[in-house]
């Protein structure tokens with residue numbers, strides 16, 4: 261039985277006091293229901309949030325990680341640096357990174373491997389744009405995004421990773437994929453992995469992301485291949501985020 265997981269992605273929002281207030285609100289209101297929960301916070305606040313969440317079961321994550329081990333890469337944050345903290349997850353390949361910062365499938369695969377090399381669980385984001393969906397390219401786009409990682413890191417690596425299906429057209433737009441649309445792609449991903457390793461596919465946590473809110477989370481999370489969510493906007497409100505967490509099956 262797969263454990264559900266709900267992850268907040270705070271993106272580049274707020275300032276220090278907002279980050280500590282939000283972490284405090286989540287910590288205070290958190291009631292463990294057996295599912296996992298994590299927050300991917302801006303890395304400048306890592307130290308503070310790490311201390312604030314110490315001793316709780318709310319896990320800490322990063323929103324990105326460098327594709328190189330160390331060196332002259334101005335502005336980047338390495339997996340080793342993240343490992344100075346109790347960093348459990350690193351998001352790689354978020355569509356905002358792919359589209360605004362040109363993170364290619366190959367670069368995402370290297371970030372994924374860097375994360376794993378430090379024992380940090382990568383949350384590999386995949387998903388199609390509206391244009392790709394409308395031209396029936398959803399599955400081929402997802403194939404390419406997954407294949408780059410499988411080629412570099414191998415199918416075995418997925419035993420220590422999480423996948424997030426995030427249709428680009430649903431991120432921050434209020435346009436959530438229907439439960440069936442999301443389930444169809446989740447099943448496709450699981451089936452694709454199953455062709456390489458049935459055990460890994462069965463245990464793989466596949467999250468849905470894109471306009472998940474307290475009022476749509478229960479139905480999405482009830483779908484057989486949806487194991488939780490990657491939450492953007494609604495994760496900035498402690499009550500909304502915790503309500504989504506409580507929607508896990």
Ligand code: PGA
Pocket residue numbers: 269426430431432433434469470471472490491492493494
């Ligand atoms: P959203 O973002 O919940 O605001 O749509 C999801 C994400 O970008 O991970």
